[in-house]
Amino acid sequence: MKVVADIPSYVKCRHTCEASLSASRCFRFRQLLKEVSDEELFASGHRACSGCACALAIRLALKAAGRNVIVTQPTGCMEVVSTPYPETAWRVPWIHVAFENSAAVASGVEAALKALGKKDRVKVLAFGGDGGTVDIGFQALSGALERGHDFVYICYDNEAYMNTGIQRSGSTPYGAATTTSPPGRESFGNRTFKKDMPRIAAAHGIPYVATASVAFPLDYMEKVKKALSIRGPAYIHVHASCTPGWGIREEKSIEVLRLAVDSGMWILYEVEHGRERVTYKPAMKRPVEEYLRLQKRFKHLTDEHIAVLQQYVDERWKEVFGEGPSP
Amino acid sequence: MREMLHGSKAVAKAVKLCDVDVVAAYPITPQTPIVEYIAQMVADGELRAEYIMVESEHTAMSACIGASATGARTFTATSSQGLAYMHEVLWIASGMRLPIVMVNANRALSAPINIWNDQSDSMAERDSGWVQIYVETNQEALDSVIQAYRIAEDREVLLPVMVCMDGFVLTHTMEPVDVPQKEEVDRFLPPFEPEVKLDPEEPVTMGALGEPQWYMEFRKQQDVAMERALHKVKEVDAEFSRVFGRGYGVLEKYGDDDAEVVLLTLGSLAGTIKDVVDGQENVRLVRLRLFRPLPEEDIAEALRGASVVGVLEKDIALGLGEGALCTEVKKLCYDYGIDARVLSFVCGLGGRDVRMEDVEHAIQVCRQAARGEKVNRTTWLGLREVAP
Numbered sequence: 001m002k003v004v005a006d007i008p009s010y011v012k013c014r015h016t017c018e019a020s021l022s023a024s025r026c027f028r029f030r031q032l033l034k035e036v037s038d039e040e041l042f043a044s045g046h047r048a049c050s051g052c053a054c055a056l057a058i059r060l061a062l063k064a065a066g067r068n069v070i071v072t073q074p075t076g077c078m079e080v081v082s083t084p085y086p087e088t089a090w091r092v093p094w095i096h097v098a099f100e101n102s103a104a105v106a107s108g109v110e111a112a113l114k115a116l117g118k119k120d121r122v123k124v125l126a127f128g129g130d131g132g133t134v135d136i137g138f139q140a141l142s143g144a145l146e147r148g149h150d151f152v153y154i155c156y157d158n159e160a161y162m163n164t165g166i167q168r169s170g171s172t173p174y175g176a177a178t179t180t181s182p183p184g185r186e187s188f189g190n191r192t193f194k195k196d197m198p199r200i201a202a203a204h205g206i207p208y209v210a211t212a213s214v215a216f217p218l219d220y221m222e223k224v225k226k227a228l229s230i231r232g233p234a235y236i237h238v239h240a241s242c243t244p245g246w247g248i249r250e251e252k253s254i255e256v257l258r259l260a261v262d263s264g265m266w267i268l269y270e271v272e273h274g275r276e277r278v279t280y281k282p283a284m285k286r287p288v289e290e291y292l293r294l295q296k297r298f299k300h301l302t303d304e305h306i307a308v309l310q311q312y313v314d315e316r317w318k319e320v321f322g323e324g325p326s327p
Numbered sequence: 328m329r330e331m332l333h334g335s336k337a338v339a340k341a342v343k344l345c346d347v348d349v350v351a352a353y354p355i356t357p358q359t360p361i362v363e364y365i366a367q368m369v370a371d372g373e374l375r376a377e378y379i380m381v382e383s384e385h386t387a388m389s390a391c392i393g394a395s396a397t398g399a400r401t402f403t404a405t406s407s408q409g410l411a412y413m414h415e416v417l418w419i420a421s422g423m424r425l426p427i428v429m430v431n432a433n434r435a436l437s438a439p440i441n442i443w444n445d446q447s448d449s450m451a452e453r454d455s456g457w458v459q460i461y462v463e464t465n466q467e468a469l470d471s472v473i474q475a476y477r478i479a480e481d482r483e484v485l486l487p488v489m490v491c492m493d494g495f496v497l498t499h500t501m502e503p504v505d506v507p508q509k510e511e512v513d514r515f516l517p518p519f520e521p522e523v524k525l526d527p528e529e530p531v532t533m534g535a536l537g538e539p540q541w542y543m544e545f546r547k548q549q550d551v552a553m554e555r556a557l558h559k560v561k562e563v564d565a566e567f568s569r570v571f572g573r574g575y576g577v578l579e580k581y582g583d584d585d586a587e588v589v590l591l592t593l594g595s596l597a598g599t600i601k602d603v604v605d606g607q608e609n610v611r612l613v614r615l616r617l618f619r620p621l622p623e624e625d626i627a628e629a630l631r632g633a634s635v636v637g638v639l640e641k642d643i644a645l646g647l648g649e650g651a652l653c654t655e656v657k658k659l660c661y662d663y664g665i666d667a668r669v670l671s672f673v674c675g676l677g678g679r680d681v682r683m684e685d686v687e688h689a690i691q692v693c694r695q696a697a698r699g700e701k702v703n704r705t706t707w708l709g710l711r712e713v714a715p
Contacts, residue, residue, distance in 0.1 A: 083535035097393070108395075112397035
């Protein structure tokens with residue numbers, strides 16, 4: 001099987017330096033590129049589908065984190081594809097326990113590092129998919145954030161339960177077809193809007209929360225580095241496509257994720273000590289329909305439903321960027 | 328030093344004596360005083376441990392797994408619904424071979440909601456791969472926690488250990504307890520140094536996916552570890568006995584060795600039964616201390632010569648119509664060719680008091696069976712008569 005790690009390089013400053021990025025930000029990215037690890041700590045050869053953005057989310061996070069990290073992982077695609085016993089794709093210490101407790105296990109790892117006097121040397125990084133984070137792992141995550149453990153939690157959000165074969169989660173967008181929110185005579189697909197997990201995380205009053213996208217690797221890695229450098233809990237919610245789940249071609253992952261941001265379906269921001277800041281503003285606002293059209297999960301939507309989504313996006317866009325549809 | 332201690336405090340003192348690194352716990356009656364005492368010890372700087380006050384029992388065990396995997400000596404305590412809530416992760420703790428020690432304050436399971444003592448909670452976890460020790464006294468609770476770390480952390484074993492103590496009966500009752508000297512415990516229990524742990528110096532993957540070509544070998548290894556645990560429990564107890572002057576074995580025999588009626592039980596109920604046995608002829612008691620792994624050979628040896636075995640236990644295997652231990656005793660009688668009638672006495676569910684009269688009634692039923700009279704295979708002791 002073709003491995004995701006062979007996807008062409010994305011860690012190039014030019015690739016991310018859009019017109020709207022300031023020169024100073026460009027400089028920071030150049031600096032970041034020098035800082036991130038050349039090592040592949042999430043090794044190639046794992047069993048993820050080609051074009052899997054979740055595998056990229058992990059690979060990039062580890063590049064930003066470096067070797068001195070312990071990773072916790074819930075049950076899900078990324079656990080299944082990366083650790084078929086006796087093989088492993090992880091070149092950092094890694095533990096998987098169950099589906100709903102990545103943050104709980106991370107709490108224990110962090111407490112042990114403190115008790116053993118190793119906390120200053122070793123960071124704790126917890127991963128979770130959207131199901132393992134916003135649904136079944138919600139309580140464990142909320143508890144860990146509230147208790148103030150010094151760790152970083154990264155939710156890679158592919159917007160449904162993909163490991164079990166594409167069932168809706170609390171993070172599935174409005175209108176999306178999944179096997180448990182199928183369109184039919186009485187249904188247009190998923191009836192609800194995404195649970196706003198980053199804001200819920202921020203409501204815990206933790207020092208750092210950010211959204212990110214795999215299509216913006218430098219922005220993402222910069223956020224991971226910042227999250228790891230801040231003492232206390234940090235939460236990063238990274239948008240990451242699933243080729244079979246979204247019904248996209250494997251070479252379209254980055255393009256689709258980029259369109260999510262450029263259309264306003266996904267907004268990149270961070271909340272540092274309560275201060276919110278947008279980290280990327282699209283040079284031009286693209287219609288939501290362009291984003292939807294590339295994906296089979298939205299192909300059944302009528303103009304009426306697309307208009308609902310466009311209105312949802314327009315409202316959020318206005319709230320965040322404070323202006324009309326197209327700058 | 329001899330002190331008057333609640334069972335809960337005896338456990339907390341054991342945790343301190345064992346230099347536990349990480350405690351993750353969630354309060355539940357009747358375990359609560361254990362975690363309160365530990366919290367106070369940490370607050371007072373008496374115990375240098377990280378104490379995670381988690382938001383659920385599921386997280387308590389999950390955090391213990393994370394901490395143990397990172398190389399920390401780890402403790403938690405729970406009860407009833409809390410243990411049931413942990414069920415999923417109990418299997419993972421044992422499957423990952425992590426030497427976590429937990430005290431379970433035995434309490435009935437809902438519904439109806441009931442906070443009082445019985446042993447249905449830990450009985451329901453009998454196949455979860457945890458070593459289970461049932462204690463009779465507060466002294467034994469303290470000693471068993473110390474022994475538990477030695478057993479769990481032994482590299483031949485590497486299994487989690489559950490010390491089961493009857494809720495309220497022990498947790499909230501004072502008894503004189505000999506608290507060992509710290510230096511003695513330090514000599515008996517060396518620091519926890521796992522062979523493998525989560526450490527960037529030597530990265531390992533823990534909790535990998537076990538596909539059909541591997542899964543069975545993992546389970547077989549756990550089964551082998553259980554066999555080793557049986558020997559280790561005896562070995563550790565014998566050494567403990569040499570150092571501290573008291574030991575417990577895997578079971579305790581009480582009364583006339585030749586008696587034809589044998590009562591078998593777990594936990595604090597043994598105290599009441601001993602009092603009854605003292606006043607009667609031709610009846611003896613076997614108190615089982617180690618329930619997992621089940622010391623079948625030792626039980627078989629203790630039952631030799633009996634014509635009737637009455638198993639008094641505070642649990643009911645619904646759908647089987649008898650207590651869970653009773654079924655296991657029948658099984659081992661078959662395996663070891665013991666020709667005895669085994670009767671189930673279900674008692675003390677949901678905190679129902681087991682009185683001396685109830686035990687006397689059980690003995691009476693056993694004697695009837697010994698005389699060849701027809702008796703029910705299961706008797707519920709102290710059950711109120713149902714209104715017509």
